Amino acid sequence: MIDYEAMAAHIVLLHKEKKARGHDIWRVIFDPQLQPKLFETKYAQYLNKNIHFLKTQSWVRHDEHYHIDFDIPCK
Numbered sequence: 001m002i003d004y005e006a007m008a009a010h011i012v013l014l015h016k017e018k019k020a021r022g023h024d025i026w027r028v029i030f031d032p033q034l035q036p037k038l039f040e041t042k043y044a045q046y047l048n049k050n051i052h053f054l055k056t057q058s059w060v061r062h063d064e065h066y067h068i069d070f071d072i073p074c075k
Helices: 004-020 044-050
Strands: 024-029 067-071
Touching: 004 024, 004 044, 004 067
Parallel strands: none
Antiparallel strands: 024 067
């Protein structure tokens, strides 16, 4: 069972922490068929405004986990 509320909270917290350090999240990879459940949480408005989710199916299934790609330049 996926705890969408906790997942959404984790993504929001990671985003806020990265922004505080001058970086961002590039994208979140999570099964597109399961993404609507994230937007039923209390974090939906924040996610919609600030986070880019990959809308197509990834090369690897991501139904039991998600990946977050950060936008941090190499030195």
